[in-house]
Structures are given as C-alpha cells and as structure tokens.
C-alpha cells in the first residue's frame with residue numbers, strides 16, 4: 289500500500305463560504321485515498337484567511353515528507369498546492385508524485401502524460417522568472433557600483449553655482465543638458481556609432497570652446513551615473529541633491545548596450561551580423577556582399593589561431609533557422625491551447641507576487657526613511673556622534689538603495705516575463721511567417737528570443753535555446769537544472785553542409 293500526505297488550503301473567507309472549506313477538502317482526500325488504496329498518513333491544512341499570511345503547514349509538510357521518505361501528495365487541485373513561482377521550483381526539486389484529485393491527474397517524473405508536459409512548462413516559466421529576478425537584482429547592484437563621482441566639478445550638462453545661502457550646488461546647464469539627453473537617446477536607438485553622434489551633435493551646436501567633444505568624453509558621459517541623480521563617494525552610492533537629466537530606464541538601456549554587443553553599427557543591414565560566433569576563435573562572423581547580391585558570412589580570424597575562415601551563405605543560415613522554428617509545436621495542435629492556458633495561469637501568479645512584494649518593499653523603504661530622518665534629528669540635537677551618524681547613515685542608505693533596486697528589478701523582470709510569455713503564446717503561431725517576411729533586424733530579434741550563444745563551426749550552427757523553447761522543441765522532459773549541459777543542445781547537428 290502506498291503512503292501519502294495530504295495538503296488542504298483555503299486562501300480567503302470567500303473561498304471558504306463558496307464551499308472550498310478545509311473539511312470538505314479533507315473529506316475529498318480521504319475518499320480518494322480509500323478508493324485508490326492509499327494510506328493517508330497525515331493531512332496538512334492551511335488557512336490563509338487570517339491577515340498574516342504564511343505557509344507554515346506547507347513548509348512543515350516538506351520537512352515531514354523528507355523525514356519520512358515519502359513522495360506522494362494528495363491535493364484537491366493545482367492552485368491549492370502552488371501559490372507562487374517558488375512553489376513550482378521547490379516541489380519540482382522534491383521529485384514527487386502529485387495527485388490532483390479534482391483534475392483527475394497524477395503528476396510524476398515517470399508519467400508521460402500531456403498534463404506533465406504542461407506542468408513542465410509552468411515549472412520552467414516559474415524558474416525563468418526567479419532566475420531573471422535574481423539576475424536583475426545582481427545587475428542592478430553592479431550598475432550602481434558603476435561610474436559616478438563626488439560632485440566637485442559638475443560634469444558636462446551641469447554647472448556649479450552658488451545658491452542663495454552661498455552653498456555650492458550643481459544644476460542642469462540649460463544650454464548643454466538637452467544635448468546630453470539627445471546623446472543618450474541617439475545612442476539608445478542603436479542606429480548610430482559614437483563617431484556619428486559626435487559629428488551630428490557638433491553640427492547641432494554641441495561643443496566645448498568651439499570644438500566637438502571627443503568620443504572618449506562622450507563615452508564617459510554615457511556611462512556616468514551622475515546623470516540619473518546619483519553619485520559615488522568612497523565606494524558608496526548616494527542619492528545626489530542634483531536634478532537627474534536622464535531617466536533611469538534610458539540610462540539602463542544604454543548600459544545594457546555597452547555590455548551586450550560590440551557589433552559594429554555599419555553591419556546592421558545584414559541579418560546575422562554580430563549574432564554568430566566562430567566556434568574556433570570566438571570572433572563574430574561578419575557579412576560580406578559578393579558580386580553585388582550574395583551575402584556571405586565568415587570569421588575575420590582576427591584573433592589568430594586555428595581558424596578555418598570558411599564562408600556560409602545567408603540563405604543557408606535562413607534555412608537552418610527555419611528548420612529550427614519548424615520544430616515548435618503546431619498551432620493546430622490542441623497542445624497549443626493548453627500552453628496558452630498555462631501562460632495565463634502563470635500570469636496571475638506573477639501579478640499576485642508583484643502586488644504583495646511591492647507593498648512589502650514600500651513599507652520597508654518608508655521605515656528606513658523614517659529612521660534616517662530621526663537619525664538626522666539626533667545628529668542635529670547632538671545626541672549622537674558624527675561617526676555613529678556616518679556609519680548608520682551609510683548603512684541605511686545602502687539598504688534603502690538595495691530595496692529601490694529590488695523594486696526596479698521586479699518591474700523589469702515583469703516586463704521580461706510578459707515579453708516572454710507573449711512570445712510563448714504567439715511565437716509558435718507566427719514565428720515562421722514572421723521570420724519569412726522579416727527584415728534583418730527583426731530576424732535577429734526573433735532568433736534572440738529563441739536562444740543565445742549562436743556558434744558556427746565546421747559548417748554547422750548550434751544555439752543555446754531558452755529553457756522553455758528547448759523544452760518545446762525537444763519535447764521530452766529535460767529537467768531544467770540551470771546547468772549549461774541541460775540547456776545546451778547541438779540542435780542543428782544534421783544540417784546540410786554547403
């Protein structure tokens with residue numbers, strides 16, 4: 289006889305009134321166990337009707353399962369068990385057999401069912417969200433540690449003046465600030481090189497004593513955190529008193545572009561420039577127009593070494609990528625509808641998560657701000673020493689910055705999530721037709737959504753697929769453990785040679 293635990297949960301008073309009460313769930317579980325010859329050892333119940341929501345029983349259950357070497361959970365239906373993204377990932381790691389009684393489904397590692405496939409997609413979506421969030425937070429903190437300096441001399445776009453109290457302050461330079469803004473905007477389009485922008489702005493009247501600003505100078509400006517209203521002093525980032533002239537989103541976009549591609553802008557008209565790396569030397573493939581009509585890609589071999597420098601036609605690459613897109617699930621297939629449903633379900637979880645965490649973070653920020661205000665008063669009143677003030681001030685400021693960063697990370701992860709899930713919903717449907725009529729830029733965009741790390745070697749192209757697409761295309765249960773091995777697949781192994 290198989291042993292199992294049960295899990296019951298109500299999340300609101302309304303649910304309870306609507307007959308989803310704990311006792312009715314317990315009865316359902318017991319009846320099911322009896323019918324299926326399962327020994328129900330313990331039932332964990334959770335009521336979240338109380339204001340202070342936690343998942344005490346859920347966590348206890350996980351401990352109990354481990355201690356007693358169990359692997360089966362009975363539950364009324366999916367949303368009783370999975371409340372947030374983390375639950376999908378956590379439970380996936382436990383390798384369980386989950387009976388969703390009302391849905392008539394058993395999810396387990398060994399089942400080959402359709403339901404398991406959809407469940408796998410949900411787990412991947414959840415895992416992706418969590419990974420992206422932590423990546424965003426790390427990136428955000430890294431970005432903050434970027435450039436910036438103590439505002440002694442105002443950077444271009446600002447001027448030093450004295451205020452009415454005779455204090456030195458920094459204010460936007462009415463004449464030059466618009467040029468700085470334009471610099472960021474032009475650069476963010478990705479359509480101009482710094483050299484081009486330099487000349488463009490110079491012609492528009494942006495100059496230093498009659499001369500154009502150097503490229504180095506412009507690059508420095510583009511990386512300077514000062515423009516978003518911050519500065520760094522002795523390794524600590526402070527909120528500046530000066531007015532930001534670049535909005536943080538634009539600034540981050542520009543930083544991202546620095547990190548991402550060092551692809552040359554004049555290559556933009558070729559679809560795959562800057563996308564594919566040579567498997568021998570790590571250089572990017574460049575495009576070349578031959579006889580005025582054939583586009584070839586080849587490695588420049590600039591890094592030397594054992595590089596073959598052979599050519600591949602753009603049409604061949606098109607073919608190879610279309611072949612890959614063709615492996616996505618067919619929209620006519622019922623599976624497609626199921627995927628859409630899963631996406632909608634995961635979106636609800638996301639909104640819920642966002643709402644709760646934003647609220648929590650906002651509260652913490654307010655608390656820190658109050659503490660900082662009190663600290664300042666204490667300092668003014670001489671109740672604390674300068675050293676103590678400095679220490680606490682830095683500490684709480686950092687903490688506050690971290691929280692603000694976290695909020696930003698949540699909203700940018702949210703955007704990535706929406707883009708990703710929209711894509712999942714629409715991609716399989718339209719990818720082929722869109723790809724066929726796309727211009728170079730769009731083709732590249734489509735491919736970048738599918739995966740990354742495109743490598744050309746020995747006449748073959750390989751790509752590291754996004755976990756969800758990897759799952760869809762390979763269609764077997766690849767357990768996504770976040771390892772490169774699991775994600776990397778030499779998918780286009782069998783393609784024809786030129």
Ligand SMILES: [Zn+2]
Nearest residue numbers: 566569587595
């Ligand atoms: Zn090479």
